[in-house]
Amino acid sequence: MPKSADVCSGDKTSRSGSAVKAMILVGIVAAGILAFRFTPLSEYLKPERLEAFFASISIFWWAPLVYIGIYVGGTLVAAPGLLLTILGGLTFGTVNGTIYVFIGANLGANLTFGLARKLGRDYVARKIKGRIDTLDRLIRNQGLLRVLQLRLIPIVPFNLLNYAFGLSGVRYIHYLLGTLFGMIPGIFVYVYAAAALAQLYFSGSGVQNESAVTAARQAALTNAGISMGLLIVVSLAPYFYRKISKHSSGVEEE
Template identity: 45%
Template sequence: MKRLTRIFLFLSLAAGIAVAVMYRDRFDAQALEAWVQGAGAAGPLLFMAVYAIGTVLFLPGSVLTLAGGALFGPVLGTFYNLTGATVGAALAFLVARYLGADWVARKTGGRLKQLIQGVENEGWRFVAFVRLVPLFPFNLLNYALGLTRIPFWHYLLATWVCMLPGAIAYTYLGYAGREAVAGGEGLIQKILLALALLAAVAFLPRLIARLRQGPMLSIPELKEKLDGGEDLLVLDVRTAEDFIGEQGHIAQARNIPLEELPGRIDEILDWEEKPVVLVCRTDRRSAKAARILARNGFADVHVARGGMTDWNANGYPAE
């Protein structure tokens, strides 16, 4: 019976998504406004329901969010947008968990299993990170996270809180657009505020990446940790030629050149929750590598200040 229920739910969901994709060109802000205004006092509830269902069925969230700002203003619009998006994200998460989480847990292995385990270990912090720094499409990510073992309430709370900055910015943009069409007062100030909010949201990825980086380590501190046998990855991001060149390299170091790092992240996923210390000639390439790792979910990233130049200046052995 459970299997039949899952099959029915899957087919219904697939059919709903197919219909939504086929008719998405007919789904626009004007149509939504007509539905909401026609519902009278129940308009906000209808809007949130449409937003939630649209999230499940892969309808464009940008249209809904801008429409929410235009219909309800910046304050109520933000609340309705955020609530509808969160409810939709929760539904997609629960559907994916019901339909496929057990199967994924049984069938996955190798690098994919390591990736899923890394996401699960980071839990709500990973959810918060991808909500603040949208690396993947929102609708698809809701289903993908449902296939992990992240606790539902951790997912829900992190989603609601961390989508708030984007919801405020895009809701206000919808409101400012409506005011521009209507010729409301203080139009220039409203447009400037909308642009400032968008700029703040666009800056979030860089800010979050910096926050996820640990403090820089001096070379003596790194040497002390290595001598003490601490479990950490020394990642040298110089080119292969420099790694074995005149400056040499730290005996425990692993070499992945900076230019290759984005495509070779899966090789170091075992260290996603463990300390990673980045080394280069000084520390400029290491700082760039730290931002790449932070954007990919690594939780404890440090840059070795001065790199191999300071290592050699201190007289430490190099290979």
């Protein structure tokens, strides 16, 4: 009898502990969102303010470090990742912008995942037990594929997905690899598009020769068109993958 009481007491303590950790997680995220959206700090997240800030520091060697730090912080408080990605392309160009966004996005994604897993997973696992266990097991067993698929869909909110995966049963190694490789196409496309639009906007500035201006704008339009085409391809990749997978499964069954 005492043993049974001890077990019940331990289970209650465990449940209470997981609930407290989940509340801490919600508090951290809510505080970050409220601070950056409903206080004077929200002014610093306005696109024009961020663009002006990055433009003013882009000549300094430490500018990429500041950008990466802001990207990581923005990821933790669920700031719009697309905005920060586009600003990276506008500020640093296609190659450097892609590198800096890739570093910032991966650091932020892994920190967010770790925070959600450490503070919220136990609570979520208890709540979903017996309800959507099948879905949780599917995510756990096919984690790499699921993470890759969702990372390739541009309309899925990047930062919210980080928290969702942390709360799910997906293995960390699958999340790490799926995020690492799944983000590359989207990051490159958005950074390339931003750099192309910047090139289009500034094309011909300071050039007096009309033919040179026309050539510069034509090149910028070409790059912008390529970036849009790449964006469409990346967006449709998961759809075609599912189609191919279903077709392959049907052939094997026959």
